[in-house]
Amino acid sequence: MSGSLxxxxxxDLRSIDETLVVEAEPVDLVELDVTARGDEGGPxxxxxxxxxxxxxxxxxxxxxxxxxxxxxxxxxxxxxFIYRPGERLVNDRGETLGYENRFLGTARVxxxxxxxxxxxxxxxxxxxxxxxLLPAAREVVQNYLPHAPDRMIDGRILKLARDGLETGRAYxxxxxxxxxxxxxxxxxxxxxxxxxxxxxRRANANEPTLMxxxxxxxxxxxxxxxxxxxxxxxxxxxVFRVYERVSYAIVLNSTDAIRTGDYVRTP
Numbered sequence: 001m002s003g004s005l006x007x008x009x010x011x012d013l014r015s016i017d018e019t020l021v022v023e024a025e026p027v028d029l030v031e032l033d034v035t036a037r038g039d040e041g042g043p044x045x046x047x048x049x050x051x052x053x054x055x056x057x058x059x060x061x062x063x064x065x066x067x068x069x070x071x072x073x074x075x076x077x078x079x080x081f082i083y084r085p086g087e088r089l090v091n092d093r094g095e096t097l098g099y100e101n102r103f104l105g106t107a108r109v110x111x112x113x114x115x116x117x118x119x120x121x122x123x124x125x126x127x128x129x130x131x132x133l134l135p136a137a138r139e140v141v142q143n144y145l146p147h148a149p150d151r152m153i154d155g156r157i158l159k160l161a162r163d164g165l166e167t168g169r170a171y172x173x174x175x176x177x178x179x180x181x182x183x184x185x186x187x188x189x190x191x192x193x194x195x196x197x198x199x200x201r202r203a204n205a206n207e208p209t210l211m212x213x214x215x216x217x218x219x220x221x222x223x224x225x226x227x228x229x230x231x232x233x234x235x236x237x238x239v240f241r242v243y244e245r246v247s248y249a250i251v252l253n254s255t256d257a258i259r260t261g262d263y264v265r266t267p
Contacts, residue, residue: 061120
């Protein structure tokens with residue numbers, strides 16, 4: 001699946017969680033940088049069209065550069081999206097959930113032919129020969145009604161936008177749950193971080209003392225004790241695009257950095 005959205009989020013979560021109030025504020029996302037297939041098929045670029053050359057011998061291309069591509073159909077319009085295929089999305093059990101294609105920018109065709117001429121209009125990162133072109137989807141404007149799921153959702157954040165290590169408010173994350181798990185557009189989920197067990201250094205006269213059989217009998221060992229810390233809630237997010245086994249969400253609010261592997265659950 002591929003496409004581009006300009007999505008207007010009107011966020012008001014007072015009815016969802018009175019302890020966490022997010023004032024109504026529009027967040028405008030233009031040209032979302034992710035697209036995916038929510039199945040176990042290969043990357044969704046089989047019908048894409050390759051960039052085959054540039055006007056010069058440089059390796060890297062950017063905005064305003066002229067490139068050449070094959071197989072472009074004028075019936076599909078002159079605006080095309082540039083993608084790089086096909087990262088595999090895998091859950092904790094090693095199952096393939098889908099493939100994600102990375103949005104790199106846009107190009108506008110200046111001349112259609114067997115080898116078409118196009119000029120790169122925008123580039124969010126480096127573009128190289130071999131990247132793919134897909135026809136631009138029609139712009140979509142959609143209003144969302146944030147609401148909590150009516151069932152228990154227990155998932156994880158698979159990855160962050162641009163392969164970042166940490167993210168926060170107004171950024172996009174990829175989830176390992178989709179329509180098949182009951183997720184819908186507009187669902188709001190809480191984000192949790194698992195806190196590692198903390199060593200309990202308090203003295204305890206009732207703790208057993210162990211003796212190492214291979215050492216002298218004056219050498220003893222007291223086993224360490226650990227305290228289990230409850231998972232910490234670090235933010236909330238809203239799902240805005242759903243596939244069968246994966247989905248994409250925008251972080252609405254966060255009290256700490258959001259990381260890959262954090263849990264998402266029904267609030």
